[in-house]
Amino acid sequence: MYSNVLYLRAYNNKIYFLMTQLTLTISDPKDASLIKRFLSKFDTVTISKPSKKRKTGLDEAIEDVKAGRVYHAESVDDLFDQLNS
Numbered sequence: 052m053y054s055n056v057l058y059l060r061a062y063n064n065k066i067y068f069l070m071t072q073l074t075l076t077i078s079d080p081k082d083a084s085l086i087k088r089f090l091s092k093f094d095t096v097t098i099s100k101p102s103k104k105r106k107t108g109l110d111e112a113i114e115d116v117k118a119g120r121v122y123h124a125e126s127v128d129d130l131f132d133q134l135n136s
Contacts, residue, residue: 124130
């Protein structure tokens with residue numbers, strides 16, 4: 052995907068120009084390595100890694116319920132009995 056748009060950002064009464072962005076999706080790791088080495092030769096080019104989305108506590112809890120990692124106790128005594136066994 053190629054975005055040939057000049058972005059403007061105002062901050063502290065100054066305007067900053069953000070450069071165009073080029074996004075490549077490459078399936079072959081050999082090709083990706085070759086392109087990275089080629090682009091790293093340019094001082095004005097930066098290569099960023101895709102960010103990983105962190106799971107929230109709610110996402111982890113939903114996965115626990117789906118996987119059956121949920122326990123039920125009738126009372127506090129029953130809970131302690133389950134924990135001690």
